[in-house]
Amino acid sequence: MSAAVLIVSADSELVDDLLRLAAAADVEARVASDAPAARSAWRDAALIVAGSDLAAELADCALPRRPGVVVATADPDGEIVYRLAVDIGAQDVAALPDAETWLVERMAAATEPSVSGATTIAVLGGRGGAGASVLAAALASCGAKRGLRTLLVDGDPLGGGIDLVLGAEGAPGARWSDYSERRGRLSSTALHDSLPARGGLAILSWHRGAVEPVAPDTMRSVLDAGARGFDLVVTDLPRQLTDASAEALATADMTLIVVPAEVRAAVAADRVADQARPYTRDLRLVVRGPAPGGLKPGVIAESLRLPLAGVMSADRRLAAAIERGEPPGTGGPLNAFCARFLGGLAPARRPRIHDQAS
Structure with missing residues (x-):
């Protein structure tokens, strides 16, 4: 069965940061350290947070386009990050650490029921x-x-x-x-x-x-x-x-x-x-x-x-x-x-x- 949030990165420091943010959002997370490992959970994860270190590898795998993909990076000024984000169909780029609060809320929102309100x-x-x-x-x-x-x-x-x-x-x-x-x-x-x-x-x-x-x-x-x-x-x-x-x-x-x-x-x-x-x-x-x-x-x-x-x-x-x-x-x-x-x-x-x- 799939995890609520799929983290795709081989950067141990980035993975630790993203797991910390998932804990703050009170959501379950699974880590895939390469693109083939991400493939099995790609369709079903509520949210995918892909590290910029593996974005090129994910693009080469031609994974199916889907909503709920975010690229996390510590180098927000690099144009290559945004090109790779487009290549894998990501809707957002989270520049860390400035975007930590936004990413916590994004993780929590992705795993909530889809509902117009009580x-x-x-x-x-x-x-x-x-x-x-x-x-x-x-x-x-x-x-x-x-x-x-x-x-x-x-x-x-x-x-x-x-x-x-x-x-x-x-x-x-x-x-x-x-x-x-x-x-x-x-x-x-x-x-x-x-x-x-x-x-x-x-x-x-x-x-x-x-x-x-x-x-x-x-x-x-x-x-x-x-x-x-x-x-x-x-x-x-x-x-x-x-x-x-x-x-x-x-x-x-x-x-x-x-x-x-x-x-x-x-x-x-x-x-x-x-x-x-x-x-x-x-x-x-x-x-x-x-x-x-x-x-x-x-x-x-x-x-x-x-x-x-x-x-x-x-x-x-x-x-x-x-x-x-x-x-x-x-x-x-x-x-x-x-x-x-x-x-x-x-x-x-x-x-x-x-x-x-x-």
């Missing part, structure tokens, strides 16, 4: 205890049950942990602190494989104990990887916006504000909406009933100047079920709401997965 939903509470985390967990659970590759992101460091809502606090896998130093492009495959999972749902939450806020760059890297590797990404965010949660709002296709059908809750939600509006492209309201004073969901939506995404009916069994570690959205009114809501979205876009086995 549907990304951010969820905010209009006031404390509005039920935003429960709705986020229920939407994610419902999405996973519908066969969507789903990622649930806990963006609220003071929320107690959305993994607790799902009964997945003991599941092995990475938490936010494991990504605290992460910047730049992150492999969606590596993200998926590192995270705890519950019923096919990948979850990124927090370790127990003291937590550090997530940097905006880290949030951007995680959500970008989620958009490339999943069908549905749901992010639970705090009401008090941080730089990281503003980044998440800017990434979201849609933001839902959850508000109980109460006057004080509606006033509080109006303030939250004012904070969110500058960052999100599509802000909608979810009203949680019943209304103790008869306040209508349509009236709340009109007063907040927000389109009504739907009404969540109360479920007396829900709180006890969560305490027992049973994921929300497995039945009852909340599941019905989530099914209707997700059913109204555009059909999931299924990526074509490259053969990455080796």
